[in-house]
Amino acid sequence: MSGYRIRKGKEIAFFLAIAILTLITILPLFHIIATVFINGLPSVAEKGFTFLTGTLSEGGIGPAIIGTFVLMFLSSLIGLPIALLVGIYAYEYPDSLIGKWTKTLLQIMLEFPTILVGVFVMNIIAIPMGSYSAFAGAFALAIILMPYVAVYTHEAMRQIPFTYREASFGLGLTRIKVIFRLLVPLSKRGVLTGVLIGMAKVAGETAPLLFTAGGLYQSYSIGIFKPVGAIPLLIYTLVQSPSKVDHATAWGASLVLLLIFLLVFIPVRMSLKEVKL
Amino acid sequence: MSDFAIETKKLRIYYGENEIIKGIDLKVPKNVVFALMGPSGCGKSTLLRAFNRLLELNKEARVEGEVLILGKNVYGNGVNPIDVRKQVGMVFQYPNPFPHLSIYDNVAIGLKLNHLVKSKEELDERVKWALEKAFLWDEVKGRLDDYPASLSGGQKQRLVIARALALKPKILLMDEPTANVDPIGTRKIEELLFELKREYTIVLVTHEPMQAARVSDYVGFLYLGKLVEVGLTREIFEKPKHELTEKYVTGVLV
Numbered sequence: 379m380s381g382y383r384i385r386k387g388k389e390i391a392f393f394l395a396i397a398i399l400t401l402i403t404i405l406p407l408f409h410i411i412a413t414v415f416i417n418g419l420p421s422v423a424e425k426g427f428t429f430l431t432g433t434l435s436e437g438g439i440g441p442a443i444i445g446t447f448v449l450m451f452l453s454s455l456i457g458l459p460i461a462l463l464v465g466i467y468a469y470e471y472p473d474s475l476i477g478k479w480t481k482t483l484l485q486i487m488l489e490f491p492t493i494l495v496g497v498f499v500m501n502i503i504a505i506p507m508g509s510y511s512a513f514a515g516a517f518a519l520a521i522i523l524m525p526y527v528a529v530y531t532h533e534a535m536r537q538i539p540f541t542y543r544e545a546s547f548g549l550g551l552t553r554i555k556v557i558f559r560l561l562v563p564l565s566k567r568g569v570l571t572g573v574l575i576g577m578a579k580v581a582g583e584t585a586p587l588l589f590t591a592g593g594l595y596q597s598y599s600i601g602i603f604k605p606v607g608a609i610p611l612l613i614y615t616l617v618q619s620p621s622k623v624d625h626a627t628a629w630g631a632s633l634v635l636l637l638i639f640l641l642v643f644i645p646v647r648m649s650l651k652e653v654k655l
Numbered sequence: 656m657s658d659f660a661i662e663t664k665k666l667r668i669y670y671g672e673n674e675i676i677k678g679i680d681l682k683v684p685k686n687v688v689f690a691l692m693g694p695s696g697c698g699k700s701t702l703l704r705a706f707n708r709l710l711e712l713n714k715e716a717r718v719e720g721e722v723l724i725l726g727k728n729v730y731g732n733g734v735n736p737i738d739v740r741k742q743v744g745m746v747f748q749y750p751n752p753f754p755h756l757s758i759y760d761n762v763a764i765g766l767k768l769n770h771l772v773k774s775k776e777e778l779d780e781r782v783k784w785a786l787e788k789a790f791l792w793d794e795v796k797g798r799l800d801d802y803p804a805s806l807s808g809g810q811k812q813r814l815v816i817a818r819a820l821a822l823k824p825k826i827l828l829m830d831e832p833t834a835n836v837d838p839i840g841t842r843k844i845e846e847l848l849f850e851l852k853r854e855y856t857i858v859l860v861t862h863e864p865m866q867a868a869r870v871s872d873y874v875g876f877l878y879l880g881k882l883v884e885v886g887l888t889r890e891i892f893e894k895p896k897h898e899l900t901e902k903y904v905t906g907v908l909v
Contacts, residue, residue: 539749539751540712541747541748541749541751542751542753543712544712544747544751545751545753545815545818546753547712547740548707548709548744548745548747549740549741549764549765549768549818549819549822550737550738550739550740550741550742550765550769551737551765551769552737555768559764563755564753564755566755
């Protein structure tokens with residue numbers, strides 16, 4: 379009888395411990411989201427639509443929002459094709475010298491301090507060209523983006539059971555067709571998850587932009603080889619200012635950044651159909 | 656043109672240093688069901704994959720000797736494995752229709768990617784034809800856009816057969832096609848074999864001697880990488896010449 383009670387008691391204690399630990403883990407996440415909403419909402423509500431469209435002197439962060447999208451678009455344009463090909467290559471030729479090197483290199487790049495990427499790109503692009511630019515910023519972000527996408531692509535492809543590979547080749551298809559017409563589509567959920575994580579990462583990065591993008595918040599003169607703003611970069615700048623107004627704008631910008639992240643990421647992630655085996 | 660669908664000459668297969676198939680001379684006549692039977696690990700699946708050069712997906716594997724498909728050595732110089740695989744269809748142990756493609760597209764994909772049909776109408780026709788050949792059309796005609804996850808194991812396997820038939824191969828290789836299929840599904844696939852052998856040569860790998868007895872015209876008994884005995888199914892089962900064969904077909908040797 380008492381043996382049963384002890385077992386039952388242990389089970390409850392264990393359950394409670396797990397529940398509390400889980401709570402502690404996710405609490406900061408909810409705290410961040412709540413804080414951003416509480417502090418950001420008033421400043422966005424006060425300015426209304428102007429906050430999204432106006433320049434900084436008008437009390438808005440319009441150029442920064444556009445800048446973030448421009449940077450996301452350009453860095454994806456540069457980084458995604460290369461990253462996808464690298465990931466596929468590492469899957470298809472795992473034993474080749476380049477394949478092995480690629481895998482190791484990607485792991486290092488994942489953990490590489492992003493500020494160094496900024497410094498590197500400043501030296502090879504911003505300084506020679508004599509100006510900060512959207513191109514330099516996007517290039518730095520592409521370097522951040524690529525290892526994520528490549529590693530996820532590689533992993534997603536590796537999950538494909540061998541039997542589908544056999545089935546594909548069994549149809550008398552060339553290697554190119556097997557990979558691009560059958561195996562990549564088969565693992566599209568994993569591949570696209572990598573793409574999204576890479577893009578979300580890029581949307582929130584500040585360090586690589588510090589010495590490359592320059593910042594542009596007072597006008598909409600967007601150009602690939604002109605300086606460009608970005609929401610995280612703007613937040614970084616505003617928080618350093620002594621002015622209360624700037625702090626409020628920074629909170630508002632944080633909210634916009636969070637919403638962009640949630641609005642882009644969650645629906646796409648949910649709409650991707652799981653391939654049922 | 657040779658009288659045999661498949662002929663192997665001194666065929667040896669290695670995985671790295673291990674010799675898996677130890678010198679096999681085999682002749683498979685046309686339009687029969689030829690069963691390759693033997694206990695697990697005797698090299699049946701490996702031998703089967705040598706016939707359509709699918710073995711090359713395994714980088715460890717090395718083939719010596721000749722495999723003649725309809726008289727032509729597929730390991731000869733300048734032979735493209737892709738052409739071999741179009742002629743020699745394959746069905747696998749695990750029912751593996753492509754999970755991300757609809758039932759229709761599973762049958763159509765090989766035709767599309769190999770540019771074997773000229774119009775949408777021809778494609779529709781060929782898909783229907785292949786599904787009918789595989790005895791599956793009546794069960795799926797109303798839901799061609801569904802995904803294969805909605806099919807039973809036996810239906811999936813018949814879909815894979817349709818996928819292979821769509822390319823109009825001469826030979827069909829089947830690697831334990833009923834190993835993951837329930838008894839009713841198994842019976843349907845076995846019935847299908849009788850129908851298919853009129854037009855195709857079928858090489859069936861099985862580890863069940865009873866299945867070989869039920870469906871095959873000829874049988875080859877493979878043991879530890881060697882072909883112990885080969886001949887008409889009836890003769891092998893009624894009067895096996897070799898002691899090992901007798902033990903295997905009576906269930907003593909597993």
